[in-house]
Amino acid sequence: MTNNTDYHQFIDNDEGWVDRRIFWEEEIYEQELKQIFAKSWQFIAHDSMIPNANDFYTTYMGEDGVIGARQKDGSVKVFLNSCPHRGNKFCFADEGNARSFICNYHGWSFGIDGKLGALANEHVYDEGDIDKEKWSPKQARVETYKGLIFATFDQDAPSLDEWLGDFRWYLDMMFDNDGETEFIDGGIKSYVNANWKFGVENFVGDAYHALWNHDSGLKAMNKGEGFGPAVTENSYHASVNGHGWEFGTDGYADVVIGGSEKWLNYVRDIIKPKIKEKYGELRSNIFGSLASVSLFPNISFLPGIQTFRVWLPRGPKKLELRVFTIVNKNMPEEIKQEINNACMMTFNPAGVLEMDDGENWEGNTQVNKGYLTRQEKLHYGCGITREIEHEELPGIIYKGQFNDANQRHFYTRWADLMNADSWNDVPTRYRPRHTKNN
Structure with missing residues (x-):
């Protein structure tokens, strides 16, 4: 497949058929990760799964691991579950309650809001080596509908209400x-x-x-x-x-x-x-x-x-x-x-x-x-x-x-x-x- 592929060629609503390749080809799947899962509103959790401050639940948006976490003000933040230092997960639990997350590899810690905090052995860094604000994990947009928590990483996506219509x-x-x-x-x-x-x-x-x-x-x-x-x-x-x-x-x-x-x-x-x-x-x-x-x-x-x-x-x-x-x-x-x-x-x-x-x-x-x-x-x-x-x-x-x-x-x-x-x-x-x- 190429970037110029017209994906409507794989379906025909007038004749009523679907091309089998959309269920098998690696190139099509990679395009799905980019065009559908990186852009769509996706379910993260139900309100009842993370009812209290510092409650969290880990899931995926496509194959991007994410954490959904309840904040002290009752809001929910969703962010990538990947340390920006060498890329490892910094939360391996399915769910729980925590004040922070710490990466196993080098001890970088992240708040329940996903922001990069302290670095283990931070003395090895010189002043100005790292801007922690810029090196925090990517944050998603979050909206809810009647108890269902959704997120998208696409800042230009329509609102959740428009998405559901x-x-x-x-x-x-x-x-x-x-x-x-x-x-x-x-x-x-x-x-x-x-x-x-x-x-x-x-x-x-x-x-x-x-x-x-x-x-x-x-x-x-x-x-x-x-x-x-x-x-x-x-x-x-x-x-x-x-x-x-x-x-x-x-x-x-x-x-x-x-x-x-x-x-x-x-x-x-x-x-x-x-x-x-x-x-x-x-x-x-x-x-x-x-x-x-x-x-x-x-x-x-x-x-x-x-x-x-x-x-x-x-x-x-x-x-x-x-x-x-x-x-x-x-x-x-x-x-x-x-x-x-x-x-x-x-x-x-x-x-x-x-x-x-x-x-x-x-x-x-x-x-x-x-x-x-x-x-x-x-x-x-x-x-x-x-x-x-x-x-x-x-x-x-x-x-x-x-x-x-x-x-x-x-x-x-x-x-x-x-x-x-x-x-x-x-x-x-x-x-x-x-x-x-x-």
């Missing part, structure tokens, strides 16, 4: 339906020998695979009852600038998968009435239905099942998956634990449904080792003629739960950013809401 209409069902949310302690890390995009696209809109891939697992959990026949009435795909939510309006399909009657009753008696009062009947019907969601570039969750995950790239052929359970803070503890148990049973590395997916994503990726195989296209044409106008739903809307629409628009957004020299080159890929309701 009208997709906030959907997000509020999950993150503002009955007070504040929180992550249950104990996130899980695992690794899959697969390209990061396969995980994101699975959750952005691939309900189709569940009918076959997860049917036996669901039957094992639910006394022989599987997904049943495919239903497309009153179900949709919604895409806003690469973010996607596919959903039905039955109200409870994802809630019942976990098998908790108490959670089901809580959704019916507490959450849905509050959503209806605050946001209207349509969103009350959407929450808890069979659905899956991804935010561009690498966040996914399942409303009703309550798993929340981040897909961290580890080269074009490997991903690190971080999985959390998200609940409402004011829920009874017994319901929180039933939700967590259901997430562990279904969507964690040993979960009944997650194991199905991981094996397939690895196959999707590794088969592209073959040169001739890699020249073939992948079909993304399901539901390609079903685009509609909807009086309430914001975004680009397609009819039917079983559709490749959100995946097609995810990859269109991917190509937009891969091509862009500046944010002025990035087109808008959504339609605004047709209603004034918030």
